[in-house]
Amino acid sequence: MDLQRRLTETVSGDVSFDAGTRALYTMDASNYRQVPVGVVRPATVDDVVAAVAAARAHDVPVVPRGGGTSLAGNSTGGGLVLDLTRLRGFTIDPVARTARVEPGVVLDDLRAAAAEHGLTFGPDPSTHSRCTLGGMIGNNSCGAHSVAWGTTLDNVVELSVLTYDGTRMTVGRDHDLPPELRKLVDDNLAVLRTEFGRLGRQVSGYALHHLLPEHGRDLAKALVGTEGTCVTVLGATVRLVAVPKERVLLVLGFADDVAAADTVPAILPHRPLTVESMDERIIALRAARNPERPPALPDGGAWLFVEVDGVAAAQAIADVVAAPHQVLTDAVAQRALWRLREEGSGISTRMADGSEAWPGWEDTAVPPDRLGAYLRELRALLEKHGLRGITYGHFGEGCIHIRIDFDLVHDDGRAVFRRFLEEGADLVARHGGSLSGEHGDGQVRAELLPRMYSPSAMAMFARFKEFWDPKGRMNPGMVVRPYRIDENLRFVPLSSVRTAFSYPHDNGDFGQAMRRCVGVAKCRNHSGSVMCPSFQVTGDERHSTRGRSRLLYEMLAGDVITDGWRSTEVRDALDLCLSCKGCRSDCPVNVDMATYKAEFLHHHYKRRLRPASHYSMGWLPLWLRLAARMPRVANAALSGRMAPLVKRMGGIAKERALPVVAPEPFTRWLSRNPGSGRPVVLWPDTFTNYFTPSAGIAAVTVLRAAGFNPVLPKGSVCCGLTWVSTGQLSVARKVMRRSLRVLTPHLDAGTPIVGLEPSCLSALKTDVPELTGDDRTVSNTFTLAGFLQTYAPEWTPPPVDREALMQVHCHQHATLGYAAETELLAKAGVDMTSVPSGCCGLAGNFGFERDHYEVSQALAERALLPAVRTAAEDAVVIADGFSCRTQVAHGTDRTAVHLAEVLAAGLTEEGTR
Incomplete structure (x- = not known):
């Protein structure tokens, strides 16, 4: 392809037109999907200029993209995607309280550096750990603290931009407006002064009122929120603000979200830093899906999280509101609650009954004093169309987040989707609000803008875009000349496949499991999460949970990745998945990539030769059972002259020292050392049994001290984990079923089972029931500490004092x-x-x-x-x-x-x- 060749010759960064990379960029965090022509990941600003020049020479649309966390479909497109996340340079001027940033700077990186000077960047979306400044500028992102510090637009000083025709310029306040734009303003003064800037979260459309003389004819601010439809942002100067001296979090409890909304106008005069809402249903959903206990909250069915500077300010608001409340000054306790709030968009995508919920009416905003009335009418509208949704969001700015259980798979469901959005747009307009209060218009709202703006305002948008992009090649289909709201929906027909796992949380449907990832990209965190360890090293999208989910989805869709379970693109992306299961808890929608990887490997290698490690380590329980008969001989082979050959034949890294087989397995030791007391089964996992029996012996000591008698299952058992992790699921199932038969007397008697190896215990609680359909091990298995807490809560452990x-x-x-x-x-x-x-x-x-x-x-x-x-x-x-x-x-x-x-x-x- 000529375009690919030119890009390869002129761009130093990555140029990718392969199926795997294109599949990674078909979607963002919205309901929409488009297959790009190719993807460029520029390494320098000059790369961006060269890429746009190549696109212009071949008349290909350009789609600038940051972290891909947009909820409106505004970072998906069928043109050339520019992934700007590698442009991460920035400098801070603490005296001027500004920062100069490239578009790929991750917000948390900027905030961490600014914090060293007692400063921060005010706007802070819940995706702050992975969203980029360029993406925030494109969408005019806001976050929790816009009550105090405004939106991204309010904090942009200057922009360096590139137009599709190759012109580079720096724009800002009090710069001379081009004659065409000056005329645009002069011809529409009344419209600009009456329809624009009515509320802080008026993100829909273009912010053209900033071109008025009273606003300094600020062209930079007018370009913020244009969603890549006018220019590509190459850099920006942004304003920083002082960090509050004493962040205090006041949590107020209410009967429901409407009652909470009705209270907001009484809180705002106290100048809070933020007023965020949380619904009890989100708390319940998270508690059901995550083993970590949720933080305690005041009585209520909905809460407002009100952050202020100082305890006195918190108490003053509590006195006025007179609701159940907590005042939190501890940063760790505050962070736990903010984490709940930030995960709301992901958690609420699955209802308690397992049904799916989607964006589409994600971030409407109304004046705060209209919020309660708007919520009541919104509830009635949902009920009218037979829909459900959980509301939460930025109540201090009248901005509502909600995921709704639209049926976007079937024609009649998509018709309901359209009718609801049309009527919802009219509802927002009646309340003087904005269709978008944070994420932009994209594909989901642009068609509805005439319900919010007059024909004159719509004509202004078209003239503004034409000035910058006369050929309409910058992110086409957004804001101006938009796609229909029910066009390009991501819910393409997926192949029906038979699976080994049961996927009980997805109705046994692997396709539904693949829809579980909605793209919020918490997996793109570089720290602070167990999830996606390989991404934390490589920084490559294909090594994130989202990237792997996208590839599996596209494998089922079949039009980009066409070879199904035999796909090398999917295999290679999954190769660095550690099967850590971190995503099962850390991902807000509980994507379980370890299970998906095992499923894929099961099909990919069916009736094919497998990697050597699948035979050496996948069958480790069998090899160790044999080795335990002659431990000296086995250890000589594993650590002596034969070790390099063993490693090479087994696909094992030459740098690794192989574990030493114990002289005596734990099971043999326990059989020789019986005890007495209340029986408890001590699970003899492969690793404890053959490598570290000392841990098993220690557990026996502790359990006997607590009054229990550890016993072994009356037969050979194994959780099957090593076969699961290598995708040998037919063997794993046989091993598991045999173990369940051995355990049956204990399970029937209600005898608790204690496991010492977390991975094996996890397999008993998750993999075994999901692979065999037998869930008897779920509620009857415990860690050592969990068992003692449940069955011996009064037992006092020995003093360790270390x-x-x-x-x-x-x-x-x-x-x-x-x-x-x-x-x-x-x-x-x-x-x-x-x-x-x-x-x-x-x-x-x-x-x-x-x-x-x-x-x-x-x-x-x-x-x-x-x-x-x-x-x-x-x-x-x-x-x-x-x-x-x-x-x-x-x-x-x-x-x-x-x-x-x-x-x-x-x-x-x-x-x-």
């Missing part, structure tokens, strides 16, 4: 939780610090595999290994996962131990006193 550094296993974080471990250690007097969230990098077979060693080590060096190396010499390093302990041993001179070993050592010391 500092401890704890690495929480990814599977425990995702499916089990670790609150019980924290409480038990606190009872023992342990001063515990958790390693900053992140995967250890080994993740079962992943870090042992030949092609994964570098990524594995890079992950370990992000958090775990530095934390271990800097821990106090007498601090104990606790890691319940065998992989985590192994990574510590390979990367430091410290030895990590299981929680059971810490408590058992305490019992021994106590007994010698």
Whole structure:
């Protein structure tokens, strides 16, 4: 292709026209989907100029794109996508309180640097950890603090822009307006002064009132929020604001969201920094999907989160409102609540009954004093069309977020979608509001703009765009000459496939599971999340949960990725997935990429030769059972002269030291050392049994001290995890069913099962029921701490009185939780610090595999290994996962131990006193 050749010759960044990359960019976080011609990821501003020149030479549309978190479809398009996320340079002028930023700067990176000077960038969307300044400028993003600091538009000083015809310019306030734009203003003074700037969240349309003389004829502000339809932003100068001295969070409880909305006008005179709402249904949904306990809240069915500067201001508002409330000054407690609020858009995409909900009426805004009345009428409109939705959002600015259970798959459902949006637009207009209060018009609202603006205003939009983009090649179909609201919907027919897993949360439908990802891109975080460890190293979209979900979706759609389960694009993207299950909890919509990867590998390698590691580590339980018969011989082979050959044949990284097989398996030891007391099954997982029986022995010591008698299942058992993680699901199912038969007497008797290896316990709670249909192990299996908390709450652990550094296993974080471990250690007097969230990098077979060693080590060096190396010499390093302990041993001179070993050592010391 001539365009591709020219781009390759003139652009130093990545130029991709392959099916896999194009598939990654078909969607953003909206309901819309378009397949791009190609994707350019510029490495420099000059690359952007060269890419636009190439597009112009071949008359191809240009679609500028940031983090791809837009909810209106405004960063999807069928032209050449410019992914500007690599342009991340910025400088800060603390004296002028400004920053000069490139378009790919992630908001949190800017805020972290500004914080060193006591400053911040005011607008803070819930996607602050991955959204870019360029995207925020394109959409005029707002966030929670626009009550105090305004929208992005209010904080832009200058823009450096590039037009489709190749012109570069810097625009700002009090610059000379081109004659065409001056005439546009002079011809429409009355319209500009009456229809524009009516409320702070009037994001729909173009902000042309900033071209008025009383607003300084500010061309930069007029271009903010134009959604890439006029220019490509190359850089910006933005205003910074002082960080409040004492952030205090006041949480107010109300009967429902309408009651909360009615109270907002009484709060605003106190000049809060933010007034955000939260609905009890979002709290309940998160609690049902995440093992981490939700924060406590005042009584109510809806809440307002009111941030102020100082306790006195919080108390003054509480006195006026007279509602159940909490005043939070602790930053950690505040952050926990803000995390709930920020995840609302993802959490609310699945109703309690599992039905799907979608954007489309995502961020309308009305004057705050009209908010309660608007919500009442909105409820009535939803009921009229048989729709449901959970409202929350920026109540201080009258901006409502809601996901609605539209049926966008079938024709009659899409007809309801259209009718609701049309009537909803009329409702917003009656209340003097804006169709968009934050995310722009994109494909979902632009067609409705005539219901909000007069014909004269609409004609102004068209003239403004034509000035910048006379050929209509900049992000066409948005704002001016728009696509229809029911055009380009992402819900294309998907192939019906038979699956090994049951997907109970998606009605057994793999296609519905693939629709689960809505693109909010929390997985693109570079820190602060267990999810997507490989993305944190590579920064490549295809290594994010969203990217992998997109590829699987496109695999089922079949028009970009055409070879189904045999797809090499999907296989390669999944190759660096560590199967950590972090997304199962950290993703707001609980995408479970570990399960999807196992499903894909199961089909991809069906009746085909597999990678060597699938045979060596996938069948590890069998090999270890054989090795345990001759441990000396096995260890000689694994660590002696034969070790390089064993590694090479097994697809194992040459840098890895292979674990040592224990002289005696844990099961044999326990059989020789019976006890008495109330029986509890101690699950003999492969890793504890053959590699670290010391952890099992320690657990026996602790359980017996608490009055229990650990017993073994009466037969060989295995959770099947190693076969699951390598996609050998037929074998995994057979292994699981055999284990369930062995466990049946214990399960029928209600005997609890304690697991020591988090990954195996997680498999018993998730993989086993979802692969066999037998869920008897879900409610009857516990971690050691969880068991003691449930069955022996009065038991007092021995005094340990030590500092401890704890690495929480990814599977425990995702499916089990670790609150019980924290409480038990606190009872023992342990001063515990958790390693900053992140995967250890080994993740079962992943870090042992030949092609994964570098990524594995890079992950370990992000958090775990530095934390271990800097821990106090007498601090104990606790890691319940065998992989985590192994990574510590390979990367430091410290030895990590299981929680059971810490408590058992305490019992021994106590007994010698």
